[in-house]
Amino acid sequence: MQDTLTKKIFDVDEVRKDFPILNREVDGKPLVYLDNAATSQKPESVINAISDYYSNYNANIHRGVYSISIKASEAYENAKIKVKEFINAESEREIVFTRGTTEAVNLIAYSYGLENVNEGDEVIISEMEHHANIVPWQVLREKKKAVLKVIPVNDNGELIIDEFKKLLSDKTKIVAVCQISNTLGTINPVKEIVRLAKEKNKNIAVIVDGAQAIHHTKVDVRDIGADFYVFSSHKMYGPMGIGVLYGRAELLEAIPPYQTGGDMISTVSFKGTTYNDIPMKFEAGTPNVEGAVGLTAAISYINNTGFEAIHKQETELLEYATEQLDLIKGLRIIGTAKEKTGVISFVVEGLNALDIGIMLDTSGVAVRTGQHCTEPLMDRFGIPGTVRVSFAFYNTKEEIDIFVNALKKAIEILR
Ligand code: PMP
DSSP: OOOOOOOSSOOHHHHHHTOGGGGOEETTEEOEEOBTTTOOOOOHHHHHHHHHHHHHOOOOSSSOOSHHHHHHHHHHHHHHHHHHHHHTOSOGGGEEEESSHHHHHHHHIIIIIHHHOOTTOEEEEETTOOGGGTHHHHHHHHHHTOEEEEEOBOTTSOBOHHHHHHHOOTTEEEEEEESBOTTTOBBOOHHHHHHHHHHHOTTOEEEEEOTTTTTTSOOOHHHHTOSEEEEEGGGGTSOSSOEEEEEOHHHHHHSOOSSOSTTSEEEEOSSOEEEOOTTGGGOOSSOOHHHHHHHHHHHHHHHHHOHHHHHHHHHHHHHHHHHHHHTSTTEEEEOOOSSBOSEEEEEETTOOHHHHHHHHHTTTEEOEEEOTTOHHHHHHHTOSOEEEEEOOTTOOHHHHHHHHHHHHHHHHHHO
16 A cells, blocks of 8 residues: 655646646636635546546445455545554554544544533633534533633734643643644644643543644644544545544543444344444444545545645745735735744735635636634634635646736725
8 A cells, every 4th residue: 555656856737737627717717726725626546536436346335245345345444544554543443434524523522522521621722713623612512511711812823822721720621723724824733732731631632623734744643642633535635525533542442422323333132232343433324435535545646746845835835925915005914823834814904805706716716705614713803804815736836926916906996
């Protein structure tokens, strides 16, 4: 299962040929796709892997004794090994496939949370969390009369770690934070956050939302030291509808299933049921085999491109775009953290973000506008929403020029 390094020298023009959608036009203009934080585009190898699965070995898994079912089962299990190696987990038993980050956080809140959090206990999240890492904890708070505490963000969009230290208490049961903010691009010191939580009490469960990190930086879950780490395939060049919950084996073994039904059981009788081993205990029903196959191909693609090349290209794009945007009068970037990845959110004085987004679309430029599922963060900055551009390694400086020129034109027309 070793990937071979096929692209020794990073050549963005060559890389772009791997992504069929990047060739398309929108109303006669080349598509400039700058909404990668919402979802990434897919290389041909991922599309082909999924097509090959449906063309050649589509079958339900784990139950078939016939060859295509065995092949599909192997592909599904190999995907877990691939993910395990990618994030340096100890065992593939620690890899649970979910629908995505959102389902993974819900699984932890419902399973670990309901089991371990009681009245008056505290859960700590941060002000920059995505709704997917806020609402499940609010539900837990309601159900268990728990307390939700929030790490504040400074004016640059960085977590205030001294405040986090003050929030930790004898009542803290869970800390759940993102590694990279989808709205600000801030890279959080998750290793330090884990260390501080564990210093307070080694039984505090730390959950890292890696949805925006997994494709930008090499993730080593054992080095970070979190108990749970979650992410979605679709943001890392893989298909939609599948994601990963990594959990330390010891914890996954201890907590109850989140959903029940076929495949997650060991034996069933009307007297009672015994559950399957981890990770199957958490995977009730027919899983997303197509997704697992596509995710495997996506990980190979990232491995073959290399994080060094990815990081270099994305950093250059971030710096170049930031310089260009800083020159535009009345434009304010929200999120100026020292440690930042390829995401830029901004507001333009007197203009509505949605109007800007619609105008940019007429130039073929795809950006996101609004609250980015981080409404409390918008409140923190006292703004209704932002325009957000987010880069992938297949974006180019020429695309940033097209975007900046289209933005200037939009501002002129809208003013
Ligand atoms: N957390 C973060 C930081 C995200 O960026 C996203 C997706 N925007 C999510 C969670 C939710 O991911 P999904 O919609 O794939 O479940």
